[in-house]
Amino acid sequence: MAFVPPHDPFAAGEVAARERAVDIVVDESMASQAGVMWSPDAAIIAHKGTWHEVWERFRKDKFAVMGLVVIGILVFVAVTAPWIAPHDPTTQYDEGLTMKGMPVGSSSKFLLGTDTLGRDLLSRLMYGARVSLVIGVMANGLALILGVIFGLTAGFFRGSTETAIMRATDVMMAFPIYLLAVALVAVLKPSLWILIFVIGFVYWTPMTRVIHGEVLSIREKEFVAAARLTGCSNMRILYRHILPHLVAPIIVYTSLGIATTVLFEATLSYIGLGVQPPTPSWGQMISDGQNYYRSAPHLVIYPGLCIMLTVLAFNMVGDGLRDAFDPQQRRR
Amino acid sequence: MSATDAVIPASTGAAAPASGDDLVTVDDLVVHFPITSGIVFRHKIGAVRAVDGISFTVKRGETLGLVGESGCGKSTTGMAILHLEKPTAGHVLYEGADLASLSGRALRRQRRRMQMIFQDPYASLNGRMTIADIVGEPLLVHKLYPRSGRNQRVRELLELVGINPNTLNRYPHEFSGGQRQRIGIARALAVEPNFIVCDEPISALDVSIRAQIINLLLELQREFGLTYLFIAHDLSVVRHISDRVAVMYLGKMVELAENAVLYGEPVHPYTQALLSAVPIPDPEAEENRRAVVLQGDVPSPADPPPGCHFHTRCPAAQEGLCNVEPPVLREVRPRHWASCHLVTNTDFPHIRAGEDDLAVVATGPVMGDASAATVVHTDALDAAGENDHGDV
Numbered sequence: 001m002a003f004v005p006p007h008d009p010f011a012a013g014e015v016a017a018r019e020r021a022v023d024i025v026v027d028e029s030m031a032s033q034a035g036v037m038w039s040p041d042a043a044i045i046a047h048k049g050t051w052h053e054v055w056e057r058f059r060k061d062k063f064a065v066m067g068l069v070v071i072g073i074l075v076f077v078a079v080t081a082p083w084i085a086p087h088d089p090t091t092q093y094d095e096g097l098t099m100k101g102m103p104v105g106s107s108s109k110f111l112l113g114t115d116t117l118g119r120d121l122l123s124r125l126m127y128g129a130r131v132s133l134v135i136g137v138m139a140n141g142l143a144l145i146l147g148v149i150f151g152l153t154a155g156f157f158r159g160s161t162e163t164a165i166m167r168a169t170d171v172m173m174a175f176p177i178y179l180l181a182v183a184l185v186a187v188l189k190p191s192l193w194i195l196i197f198v199i200g201f202v203y204w205t206p207m208t209r210v211i212h213g214e215v216l217s218i219r220e221k222e223f224v225a226a227a228r229l230t231g232c233s234n235m236r237i238l239y240r241h242i243l244p245h246l247v248a249p250i251i252v253y254t255s256l257g258i259a260t261t262v263l264f265e266a267t268l269s270y271i272g273l274g275v276q277p278p279t280p281s282w283g284q285m286i287s288d289g290q291n292y293y294r295s296a297p298h299l300v301i302y303p304g305l306c307i308m309l310t311v312l313a314f315n316m317v318g319d320g321l322r323d324a325f326d327p328q329q330r331r332r
Numbered sequence: 333m334s335a336t337d338a339v340i341p342a343s344t345g346a347a348a349p350a351s352g353d354d355l356v357t358v359d360d361l362v363v364h365f366p367i368t369s370g371i372v373f374r375h376k377i378g379a380v381r382a383v384d385g386i387s388f389t390v391k392r393g394e395t396l397g398l399v400g401e402s403g404c405g406k407s408t409t410g411m412a413i414l415h416l417e418k419p420t421a422g423h424v425l426y427e428g429a430d431l432a433s434l435s436g437r438a439l440r441r442q443r444r445r446m447q448m449i450f451q452d453p454y455a456s457l458n459g460r461m462t463i464a465d466i467v468g469e470p471l472l473v474h475k476l477y478p479r480s481g482r483n484q485r486v487r488e489l490l491e492l493v494g495i496n497p498n499t500l501n502r503y504p505h506e507f508s509g510g511q512r513q514r515i516g517i518a519r520a521l522a523v524e525p526n527f528i529v530c531d532e533p534i535s536a537l538d539v540s541i542r543a544q545i546i547n548l549l550l551e552l553q554r555e556f557g558l559t560y561l562f563i564a565h566d567l568s569v570v571r572h573i574s575d576r577v578a579v580m581y582l583g584k585m586v587e588l589a590e591n592a593v594l595y596g597e598p599v600h601p602y603t604q605a606l607l608s609a610v611p612i613p614d615p616e617a618e619e620n621r622r623a624v625v626l627q628g629d630v631p632s633p634a635d636p637p638p639g640c641h642f643h644t645r646c647p648a649a650q651e652g653l654c655n656v657e658p659p660v661l662r663e664v665r666p667r668h669w670a671s672c673h674l675v676t677n678t679d680f681p682h683i684r685a686g687e688d689d690l691a692v693v694a695t696g697p698v699m700g701d702a703s704a705a706t707v708v709h710t711d712a713l714d715a716a717g718e719n720d721h722g723d724v
Contacts, residue, residue, distance in 0.1 A: 221455050221456075222450045222451075222452060222455040222456035223455065223456050223457055223458040225411075225416050225448070225450070225456075226448070226450060226456050226457075226516070226519065227458070227469070228416060228443075229414060229416065229443055229446075229447055229448055230443075230447075230469055230470035230473060230519065230522070230523060231440040231441070231443055231444060231470060231473045231474055231523070232440075232469070232473055233440070233473075236473065240458075240461070240469075241458050241461075244458075244460035244461075245458075245459075245460060247460075
């Protein structure tokens, strides 16, 4: 985390500069007449909460807000799919296929056309968002929890604990994770929960490494020594002094992680080890449609676009949040 | 540095009486940092002897200055006294109780009495916590005040150190270096300690702010009867604030005496060299000031020289004695300890006899080989490499 001196006038915006002007007044008056000539500004600025400030900074980032809107739409669609989807995603419509048995293009009945079995593509995409988001969030949550616990423990307590955890991480990372995931899924029979478990299990290592590295540097900071001196227990130091400094990396890696996980799920579905048909999933839809990419390119393009938009949206939100959370480096 | 001198009013610290009883006793403290090799099978191949067996006491109500070059172990000593760094050997007794025998909850309770003010006010405050949380945390952890009273107490503490109490919901990055240091002081005071280790509390601050912080520390000492261990490399500041001064070199204590004695009649060659490098805020005297410039660099603490650690650079070192036999810290005269073979109880070689006699450079009668010391004008040097406050 780069350090920007608070008095650098070029690093500060107008508001910050005004705040600082108040500070200087305070500075000059403090030696002798503490508590006398305070600017009323100071008290007003002070009463806004942290989350409010984070939001204020976040909303100034156009791309991040766009990403958030996309995620919002995705979540809305995923949640309300049964009500807003124009058709049932698994029903095969007779009129969904041409005389030759080819998928039809967009029409007033099938807005984005149909797939090779005459099912409504739009409805399938909507239901597919459910699978992607559930797996993306849950698998990543699992990876995140494992990574943070292992990383914190290894970095904070050092010693043999650290050696054990970090060498296990190395071993884990030495595995080809796709192969491992494919093997695990094949053995355990693919289902939603198995997918979440497997993806979470193969993805905890990057988070562990990142957290471990961050903790190593944070635990040597003087404020940790100060906390120890004031009588904080290890748990309190971890929770109050170290964990908050991990918010930025956790958020960045979670957003990247969700993006990666959505892709991972798509990949597994593409090779047939994802969520099993007839439940629609984007990766499986691409796989089904790839043989028709010349005559019916929409079968590949729309799910591909969905995956891309989702990945992009999570990345942009993650970047925006990182900047918003870290006031010291908020202006790049 | 002369600017600091100009801002700081006349010395007050030197006159303060030491009440006599020992608050903190450091007994043969050793802190070694192991140097290891190998990735899987680590084995120790050596040690950095940051603190290599020092003993001293801090009397209740006094300010003990601890000076020395960068890397001589003075900060590590401060850390070890507070058990932030585990001593390799030796004891630290606080009011007669050994801290090493405590752990967990008991250690945390004991630490309430001992606090620290850190060097870098940017690194010592948690940037994710508001000022109220930072200063209020000790109160919370030790359950010193009920929830309702805590906020009031935090405001009092902030006011005490000269911070607007209305800013208590702000974050550290919104404050200047001097203000942050004040907040750090408020946090240290929150648990009502007796003993505070000030680890170079002003060396990271603007010169214009230093005097304010020093005066604040002095005011707080008067008001609450605090005892300070004041670690610094700025000799004029230490002189201003301390009752007694200890000088460290390469993990060893070389001299310990009352302020006026140490600055007026230093007996150890290292102290003499150190003091001769202090600029004088009087242009005429400064013009004539001559400094003993030590040859060479400080040896590595991982491989300190045999015998007296200082003999490789000492202008008076005697072959066959200083490089063989490590000297012990002896009381060469009442309340004046020095660790040098060449200083005897009857003979005190001086570089300078008194405060106003700064131009005199001479080696004492027993200092045999003076050729190792070069005598130069001081234009080029400012406190002999002691001026590294840009090291943040």
